[in-house]
Amino acid sequence: MSVLHIAILSPFLFAIIVPYIYKRLRQIHTGWFVLLLPIILFIYFLQFLPQVKEGEGIVQSVSWIPSLNVDFTAKIDGLGLLFALLITGIGSLVVLYSIYYLSKDQEQLNAFYVYLLLFLGAMLGVVLSDNLIVLYTFWEFTSFSSFFLIGYWHHRERSRYGAQKSMLITVFGGLSLLGGIILLYIMTGTFSIQEMVANTSTIINHPLFLPAMIFILLGAFSKSAQFPFYIWLPDAMEAPTPVSAYLHSATMVKAGIYLVARMTPIFAYDANGYWVWLVGGVGIFTLFWGSFNAIKQTDLKGILAYSTVSQLGLIMSLLGVGAGAVHFGNDNQLFIVATIAAVFHLINHATFKGSLFMVAGIIDHETGTRDIRRLGGLMTIMPVSFTIAFIGTFSMAGIPPFNGFLSKEMFFTGMLRVVKMDIFRFDSIGFLFPVIAWIGSVFTFVYSMILLWKTFGGQVQREKLPKTPHEAPFGMLISPVILASLVVIFGFFPNILSDRIIAPAVETIMPMFAIDEIHISHWHGFQPELYMTIGVIIIGILLYLTLGKWTRIYQLFPNKLTLNQLYDVLLPSLETGSNMFIRTHMTGYIRTYLAYIFTFFIAILSFTMWSKHAFHFESTNLADIGLYEVLLFLAVIIGTVTILASKSRLTSIIALGAVGYAVSLFFVLFRAPDLALTQLVIETISVALFLLCFYFLPRNFHLEKTRFKLTNALISVGVGLVVTLIAISSYSTKLFPSISQYYVDHTYDPAGGENMVNVILVDFRGFDTLFEISVLAIAGLGVYGLIKLRLARRKEG
Amino acid sequence: MFNILLYAVLVMLSLSILGYVYRLIKGPTIPDRVVALDAIGITLVSITALVSIVMETNAFLDVILLIGILSFIGTAAFSKFLAKGVIFDRDRNS
Numbered sequence: 001m002s003v004l005h006i007a008i009l010s011p012f013l014f015a016i017i018v019p020y021i022y023k024r025l026r027q028i029h030t031g032w033f034v035l036l037l038p039i040i041l042f043i044y045f046l047q048f049l050p051q052v053k054e055g056e057g058i059v060q061s062v063s064w065i066p067s068l069n070v071d072f073t074a075k076i077d078g079l080g081l082l083f084a085l086l087i088t089g090i091g092s093l094v095v096l097y098s099i100y101y102l103s104k105d106q107e108q109l110n111a112f113y114v115y116l117l118l119f120l121g122a123m124l125g126v127v128l129s130d131n132l133i134v135l136y137t138f139w140e141f142t143s144f145s146s147f148f149l150i151g152y153w154h155h156r157e158r159s160r161y162g163a164q165k166s167m168l169i170t171v172f173g174g175l176s177l178l179g180g181i182i183l184l185y186i187m188t189g190t191f192s193i194q195e196m197v198a199n200t201s202t203i204i205n206h207p208l209f210l211p212a213m214i215f216i217l218l219g220a221f222s223k224s225a226q227f228p229f230y231i232w233l234p235d236a237m238e239a240p241t242p243v244s245a246y247l248h249s250a251t252m253v254k255a256g257i258y259l260v261a262r263m264t265p266i267f268a269y270d271a272n273g274y275w276v277w278l279v280g281g282v283g284i285f286t287l288f289w290g291s292f293n294a295i296k297q298t299d300l301k302g303i304l305a306y307s308t309v310s311q312l313g314l315i316m317s318l319l320g321v322g323a324g325a326v327h328f329g330n331d332n333q334l335f336i337v338a339t340i341a342a343v344f345h346l347i348n349h350a351t352f353k354g355s356l357f358m359v360a361g362i363i364d365h366e367t368g369t370r371d372i373r374r375l376g377g378l379m380t381i382m383p384v385s386f387t388i389a390f391i392g393t394f395s396m397a398g399i400p401p402f403n404g405f406l407s408k409e410m411f412f413t414g415m416l417r418v419v420k421m422d423i424f425r426f427d428s429i430g431f432l433f434p435v436i437a438w439i440g441s442v443f444t445f446v447y448s449m450i451l452l453w454k455t456f457g458g459q460v461q462r463e464k465l466p467k468t469p470h471e472a473p474f475g476m477l478i479s480p481v482i483l484a485s486l487v488v489i490f491g492f493f494p495n496i497l498s499d500r501i502i503a504p505a506v507e508t509i510m511p512m513f514a515i516d517e518i519h520i521s522h523w524h525g526f527q528p529e530l531y532m533t534i535g536v537i538i539i540g541i542l543l544y545l546t547l548g549k550w551t552r553i554y555q556l557f558p559n560k561l562t563l564n565q566l567y568d569v570l571l572p573s574l575e576t577g578s579n580m581f582i583r584t585h586m587t588g589y590i591r592t593y594l595a596y597i598f599t600f601f602i603a604i605l606s607f608t609m610w611s612k613h614a615f616h617f618e619s620t621n622l623a624d625i626g627l628y629e630v631l632l633f634l635a636v637i638i639g640t641v642t643i644l645a646s647k648s649r650l651t652s653i654i655a656l657g658a659v660g661y662a663v664s665l666f667f668v669l670f671r672a673p674d675l676a677l678t679q680l681v682i683e684t685i686s687v688a689l690f691l692l693c694f695y696f697l698p699r700n701f702h703l704e705k706t707r708f709k710l711t712n713a714l715i716s717v718g719v720g721l722v723v724t725l726i727a728i729s730s731y732s733t734k735l736f737p738s739i740s741q742y743y744v745d746h747t748y749d750p751a752g753g754e755n756m757v758n759v760i761l762v763d764f765r766g767f768d769t770l771f772e773i774s775v776l777a778i779a780g781l782g783v784y785g786l787i788k789l790r791l792a793r794r795k796e797g
Numbered sequence: 798m799f800n801i802l803l804y805a806v807l808v809m810l811s812l813s814i815l816g817y818v819y820r821l822i823k824g825p826t827i828p829d830r831v832v833a834l835d836a837i838g839i840t841l842v843s844i845t846a847l848v849s850i851v852m853e854t855n856a857f858l859d860v861i862l863l864i865g866i867l868s869f870i871g872t873a874a875f876s877k878f879l880a881k882g883v884i885f886d887r888d889r890n891s
Contacts, residue, residue: 233853354889361828428813627804627808628807628848635814635815635818638818639818646822648825651822651824651830654821655821655822655832658821658834659836661837661838661841664860665841665844665845666858668848668860671852671854671856673856676857676860676864677859677860680860680863680864680867681863681867684867684870684871687871688871688874688884691878692884695878695882700865781873
């Protein structure tokens with residue numbers, strides 16, 4: 001256990017004592033105690049910066065399940081550290097914000113902070129684990145804690161719906177990730193990511209390469225809300241706003257991004273470009289689709305959710321395109337800019353989206369609504385919130401001088417360079433990337449403006465607001481102000497990040513390159529990127545001003561064709577479908593189940609006999625057939641037919657008795673006196689029991705004869721035929737002599753008896769007899785119990 | 798000669814069983830069937846005895862006794878059932 005492990009697990013340990021703190025110290029908001037932990041962790045992780053900058057990873061291993069190659073290996077490298085800082089940094093701010101957001105008198109704070117700490121620890125575990133099984137464990141922890149947090153107000157139906165939806169989708173992805181991990185383990189024999197990166201060539205040339213990649217990407221896409229799995233994210237907005245800000249903008253949804261970035265050195269080498277196209281293509285489409293759909297939202301958090309989807313798509317597409325760079329070797333660093341942009345935008349997005357969510361929460365808190373149709377004119381009432389929102393939205397829209405502008409410029413650069421890639425058909429249809437990216441950016445600009453001006457511009461509609469709006473308390477504003485200042489600072493001085501954080505992270509994603517200096521500058525001459533940004537702003541302003549005229553196109557897509565609708569239809573129809581399936585074959589009639597059992601019996605046995613050519617008939621072993629056996633056989637046949645064909649049940653019972661006696665006669669003929677004796681007695685008793693049952697049949701019971709059913713006849717004939725064939729074949733293929741000679745020789749000498757059957761029953765194999773005695777005893781007690789208990793009930797009634 | 802005689806008797810007994818079985822199936826009343834069953838039982842006794850002679854064994858003498866007893870018990874039980882509707886009386890005095 002190193003300090004690093006304790007740091008990763010400390011949120012879990014702290015979560016244990018949170019309820020005690022909550023109970024003992026009710027007068028102080030529990031959040032103040034919780035706040036200490038992420039701050040300490042943030043400072044702890046900051047001290048790794050110089051080491052990581054030098055390219056020294058820190059690896060600490062604790063053995064967990066060594067026999068299965070599962071060790072808790074914690075590793076700090078550029079990428080892991082970047083995420084750890086994001087998680088703890090924004091975690092601290094979110095906890096601070098939540099102290100003012102959640103009332104200590106009305107909310108179940110202990111539950112909230114326990115869930116939040118579980119989530120914090122799980123996220124740290126995801127980004128700092130080198131072992132994939134450990135990573136998967138923490139991954140599922142994030143899904144579960146996110147489920148709890150979304151359903152925090154569990155008395156609301158929408159919360160439960162959103163929690164269930166996100167749970168189903170992310171756990172689906174998580175399980176598929178586990179599948180991918182197992183496939184990777186099959187290929188490489190290790191769960192360690194470092195060792196996998198070292199074994200890339202084995203993985204690339206393995207037939208399981210493609211399935212493993214698709215499974216892992218399914219996991220990453222569903223977690224990071226990529227198309228078509230994004231649908232859970234808008235519904236997760238039912239969570240408290242600090243949760244939305246933390247999980248659904250800055251951290252959890254970036255777990256998929258992290259995974260893709262982490263897996264890039266393993267998968268990006270494949271010669272067909274699947275990785276590049278899948279990650280890049282899905283990302284760029286999600287970018288477009290999310291930004292397109294954000295415009296029609298009327299809920300502040302709804303816009304932000306779709307905007308998150310869209311921005312995650314942007315980062316994902318950059319990672320995908322950046323992965324194309326590995327095919328060009330170290331000599332051509334033209335394409336690596338995409339990866340740098342991805343990392344940079346990751347940071348930027350966490351800052352501005354976190355602040356925007358917090359502003360949305362403030363507006364909700366201070367006005368009582370998040371609906372943009374009822375909001376407006378808050379600029380003068382809430383100046384600080386407006387300033388923060390202004391910075392956040394303009395950064396999101398990609399307008400200078402904020403940091404969003406820089407990453408958007410780099411995004412365009414990356415996308416434009418895609419066209420120059422002469423691999424994987426990027427030279428022919430790669431032009432789609434910059435085009436879609438540009439269109440997506442225009443929509444991004446439009447919804448950013450909607451978000452800002454519909455909320456803060458125009459007139460105040462006091463009569464529509466549940467509360468009288470006023471500026472938020474100071475404490476609630478601290479966190480968004482810090483985040484907004486970071487937006488501005490990173491916007492003006494982007495290079496404070498580049499060497500310390502971005503470069504090590506990019507080096508982790510692309511270990512094949514030696515990253516020389518990364519320089520992010522505002523001004524790089526009159527490049528196409530600049531014209532694209534100017535185009536975005538101009539077209540975006542035009543579109544925003546004419547909003548009422550063209551939003552009609554959203555009605556072109558009826559609600560029935562959305563993915564949400566698909567999910568809402570699919571889930572109940574799965575239920576009704578399985579219900580119907582159960583109802584159609586689980587009829588509740590024993591005859592149906594017997595028909596299934598016998599049909600499968602026939603099918604499986606006859607197929608086995610046929611496929612193995614097992615039917616065999618040998619006449620050499622057969623004994624002669626005497627006249628008497630034939631006669632007895634005829635008697636049994638007649639008795640059996642009578643049982644089946646008789647009109648009355650009494651006849652059937654008597655015929656059954658006749659068959660039983662004939663069988664005992666067979667025992668006589670085949671020289672089995674003990675069997676014959678027993679058979680006679682038992683047959684008599686059972687016939688008497690049958691008669692007893694017959695006597696107690698209800699009076700109006702129809703005495704009609706058994707109706708003929710063709711299927712039943714076919715099944716019974718089939719069973720008889722199969723069993724007969726198997727009996728004949730097994731008799732004909734006797735492979736070994738019988739062991740009965742042993743009993744013949746030893747019945748008298750060691751066992752001291754002359755009757756061999758009885759000696760076997762009580763001596764050689766007495767155990768069977770013991771338990772048959774038990775069976776009889778149980779049956780007797782059972783009968784007694786059935787009769788007695790029924791009588792007792794009748795008395796009560 | 799003796800064996801031929803034995804087999805001849807066995808065949809005749811079997812044929813008589815067939816006849817009883819016919820009566821057993823045909824009926825028409827339940828007592829007809831019960832009597833047929835009883836007769837079958839007794840014939841089985843004879844058959845078992847003859848088979849024992851054929852096989853030259855005395856292992857089946859128990860069987861003969863048992864069939865006799867069972868056949869008697871069975872027929873008595875059936876008769877009581879047909880006469881009174883029950884086999885075991887609850888009320889001992891009736």
